[in-house]
Amino acid sequence: MNFVEELRWRGMIHDIMPGTEEQLQKEMTTAYVGIDPTADSLHIGHLVSIMMLKHLQLAGHKPLALVGGATGMIGDPSGKSEERNLLSEEVLRHNVEAIKQQLLKFLDFETGENRAEIVNNYDWMKEFSFLGFLREVGKHLTVNYMMAKDSVKKRLETGLSFTEFTYQLVQGYDYLHLFSSKNCKLQMGGSDQWGNITTGTELIRRKTGGEAFALVCPLITKADGSKFGKTEKGNVWLDARYTSPYHFYQFWLNCSDEDTERYIKIFSLFSRQEIEAMTEEHRQAPHLRLLQKALAKDITIRVHGQEEYETALEASEILFGKGTTETLKKLPEQVLLSVFDGVPMFDVEKSELDAGIGVIDFLAEKTAITQSKGEARRMLKEGSISINKEKVNDEFVVSTAQLINNRHILVQRGKKNYYLVQAR
RNA sequence: GGGGGGAUUCCAGAGCGGUCAAAUGGGGCAGACUGUAAAUCUGUUGGCUAAGCCUUCGGAGGUUCGAAUCCUCCUCCCCCCA
Missing domain, CATH: 3.10.290.10 (RNA-binding S4 domain)
Incomplete structure (x- = not known):
């Protein structure tokens, strides 16, 4: 099964540019996703993009994770109703570093020609002069083109700053830069990124005559309509300092049946046969919550490790299972804590x-x-x-x-x- | 600039002189059921030394035995006319 087929059955393709599949079949292709370093940890919303990179790598292609040290300084208007606050350079540097550490858990940065790489657009944007940018990038796209993007149109009523308006050019330039310097021919992301990505492919086409591609995944939703990845306590983070492994495990365990059938395809690496078998079994005996347990286990181990998973499982059993005063009193202090x-x-x-x-x-x-x-x-x-x-x-x-x-x-x-x- | 309407307990929204800690709905929190689910049903939703008392109805004064309710001024919001 090739990469696109893999994503397709997993329900991870919302939109794909014509020719993308052919490109991927033709040669080992380098692709990237962008991550905004707005905090010093990723949250599970980022996981979709990361899983796309993972599948890409498994299919023999080369993944790049672009940490947006520069774009993070501007703020993407896509999907935002209000102007962003700007982060300081110092905070961004710290966040970028922390995110790098987390990515190491998912992608192979060591072996083979298709080993993953992390790039930071601050590295190539920081020396760019304003005039240089206007001449090299701004000249190639019309304001008319930029205004036609949904992300911009939606904000025209309430207003958006010139800075945010320019965001798509900066992101577009990233793509151009990676295209030229690393032969990167595919950008992926969430469906809200389609507009920004196509600005990039357009820029590449006009400036170099080259062809680059786009693939976006659907927005992850919950069956009850509430926002994915949030609990009463806020975002579900990958960093144990923000979301303990126990709460992380519990988040996945508590997903509804309907959601879990979709999530397990997106967030785990189980094969199609495995997932179909588990889903079938789950439908036979939904109260056992086999799917939730399998997904929670898989993803908790990947993020926090085997040991933390076992503690989380143990904790869950004590709290919700057979735990009584007796078992509680027998618990060693370390485990209790x-x-x-x-x-x-x-x-x-x-x-x-x-x-x-x-x-x-x-x-x-x-x-x-x-x-x-x-x-x-x-x-x-x-x-x-x-x-x-x-x-x-x-x-x-x-x-x-x-x-x-x-x-x-x-x-x-x-x-x-x-x-x-x-x-x- | 002129005219009108409004601000109520987490939110929406009743109340228009005593029976108002304030209807109703939503949300929240609990209980039952259950799969640590959904749906449903039930209870509860200002505080306390608790059949009583205290603090709340935009703010400050006033009328009254008694005010969320009436009057005056102030602040903010909305609508209509110019």
Whole structure:
């Protein structure tokens, strides 16, 4: 199966320029995707582009990841309703470096002629003078052409700065530069990038007479219409500092059946046969959530490693599975802490626990698990508070008897909100 | 510049002198069901020393035994005419 066929059955092609498939069949082709370094970690929204590069590399072509040190300084108007804030040069440098580290996990940068490379457009844009840019790039495309792009049209009502208007030229020039310097003939990205990419192919055609191609994937959606890749806590990041491996694993595990059937094709490398077999099996017994588990496992291991995956799995079993007070109390402190990495923590004086604390004060005053005593009373009445996995009522008194490892108390508000209280 | 309408608890939006911590809907949070899902149903949604009390209805004053409700001024928003 060739690269385009591979992406096609995986549902990863939204639009493809005629001739692209032929080009890929003709020779080893270099292709790139651009990544905006707006933060010092990638989030799972970036993963689609990265998987495109991965498949590209597996098909024997050469992937380039373009980290937009320069374009990141400008801001892409595509899909944005408001003018972007500019990032400082220093922040961008830091972000670019961090993103490079994450890309190493996905692509092979070592072996063979088609090893992946990272390029930073700041390297070739930084010395470009304004006049030089106008003469070399601006001259070749008309404002009429640029204004016809959807990304620009949509912003004409609300306004966009000259800087953002120029964005497509800068990105277009990137493509031209890579075309000339690295024989890069394909740019990929999300469907919102189509306009920017075609500005590039047009620029290449007019300036060099050469032919370059474009391939974009559809916007990843969720069946319920909400935005993909977001939780209540915000973006799902690849960096464990922002999204713990446990939460990362949970994100994939909690995807709906319908979404997961699409996602597993996009985010995992399972073969078509494997996925079809798993999907079939999943439909037979949806409650087992085989697909979600397979996807969550595959992607958590790839991003965080085997060990972190196992801890996340263990944590999930303790929290949602057979976990009881007994298993909880047997848990070594190290495991407990890693399982609850990222859950809110509160400190309580050990001397106070010796004396015993009424559960209402414990929830509302000693900790901030509930926002007020009124809320604490309501929650207790509704049966939504558990201490060490056991439901408690409003007469419960918290004392040292509840301490796990003589140090921690696990509190649940509802089913999914965990808090760890530490005795000092 | 002239005329009119409005600002209410997370949001939308009732209330127009006491019965208002304020209808209803949405959202949120919980409970049941379940697959850590969806759908559905139920409860709850200012605070407290809690059958009571305190702070809330754009801001500042005032009328009244009593104001989210009436009056005055201020701020902001919307609409119409010029």
